[in-house]
Amino acid sequence: MKQILFFSALWCALAFTSCGGGASEQTTDEATDTLSTSQDSLAAATDSMVVDGMSGATQVANAPSFNGVLMIPPQKHATITLSMGGAVHSVSFLPGSYVQKGQVILTLKNPDFITLQQTWLDAAAQIEFLEKEYARQKNLASHEAASQKQMQQSKSEYLSMKSLLDASAAQLKILGMDTHHLQTQGIHPYLEIKAPLSGYVTNMNVNLGKYFNVGEPVCDVIDKHSLMLQLTAYEKDLDDLKVGDHFEFHVNGMGNQNFEAVLVSIDQMVDSTNRSIKVYARVLNPLKDFRPGMYVSARKVSSKS
Template identity: 50%
Template sequence: MKKMIFSVAALLLASCNASDKQNEGTTSLSVHSVDTMVETARPEDSLHVDGTTGATAKANPASFNGTLVIPPQNFVSVTLTMGGVVSKLLPLPGTYVRKGTLIGILENPDFIMLQQTYLDSRAQLEYLEAEYRRQQNLSREEAASQKKLQQSKADYLSMKSRLQAADAQLRLLDIDPEKLVANGISPYMEVIAPISGYVCNVQANLGKYLEAGTSLCDIIDKRKIMIRLIAYEKDLEAVKTGSSIQFRVNGLGDTVFHGRIVSIGQQVDNTNRSIELYAEVADASPLFRPGMYVSARMTGE
């Protein structure tokens, strides 16, 4: 009986030892597997991703929208210094005219009177100047009174100022007074193109009376066309004078043009928190028109 109990106890002990060895082997294998995984996934072998750009090396360049514009010095409104009735209107909108070209003719009786005033004043001034010098000579010889001398001087200076006023008015109308003396009075007032460019915004028609200060038309010189862009506060740090841009123009397909920022606005719009940028165009196209829509972006140069 004792031998049987001993045999059973020995059998149970052997079974427990075998189970412990098996568990040790399993544990060793598990630890070895974890070590191997940790060793394989080393930090230097991991992929770095920029959380800001989302798998790109650097941020996208700032982009803007805007329009083509004409600089103020290349945009001229032909404004009338003296009103009148339009008797002739030469160029159609879109016509190219050169500086000094006749673009319109006006009729106004006051214009005729202004020319007459100049010519009369000029003739009277010659007589009054001669009389004033004569009175000066007589005064030195004590043959004339000081009263006559003073009156002669006053008449001479008054007519001189009248002539100068008429001269200035004629020059404002682009009329050379010397030509008026040579050619005589003209019944028509000619309107001359002040610059070379394209005629636009014609505000007149034949027979229409235009008041002084009214614009007859505008003339634009497209040789210096520029871009006016809208930038927002978030992009100000990336924008600098001299920065290069690329842009496309609505209606001209995928053609890419180039320009350079030349001016940055200093006042923020209170409504949309934006400022204006102005850029000069490096490779302008004859198809450019003021007001055409533009999409642009910085090139990083």
């Protein structure tokens, strides 16, 4: 009986050991599989970093990228506002048209413009007589052949008319009116609004009969030959930026074609919200298809020799 109990206990012990060994082997296999999976994941991640590097994503640390827009420098962007109001009489160009400096974009009608021309013509007609009369009275007064009162009155009339002539001439000049043409050609019925520079007409919202008040913008004229980039940089990038740096950029909607620009100015104000700062680069060899407001992506490249 004791032998039977001994062999039973021995068999149970062996069975338990066998089971424990299987579990241990299973645990070892699972660990091996986990390690293999981790190694595969690490290799995949490494491969992914290589791919990202080929696409440019990992270049951010070494060569920061900058987003921005194409813009017109303020010297080449003119907003036409009116120094005298009036109703639109005629329109010579459509939005997007190219105009030469001095070409008439539209004309306005305003009776005050006619009155101003008449004032100048009247003053110009009288000024010569009053000047000669003042000179005559001055000469007579010097020889005591006329009173000082007459001479002073003549002087006052002459200077008053000269002031009126100069003031009306200055107003006409602001309105783009040449007084020489006024003398030779007579009164112009309509006020001509001319292009202040050569470029493309944009932001035009006019139609026949529409009334514009003084100071109201009529349209813009932009010269695209001097396009620039307005890029957004951050404080961490400033140490690596200086005037004269070269950039490569591409324009949204124009594929992967690269263009060049040169940094010409760095703004001095930092945006308090996102800690960004504006930098400006002059576009080299701009295309006719470039338009202000187009989104661009740029990166700094080594300076050209």
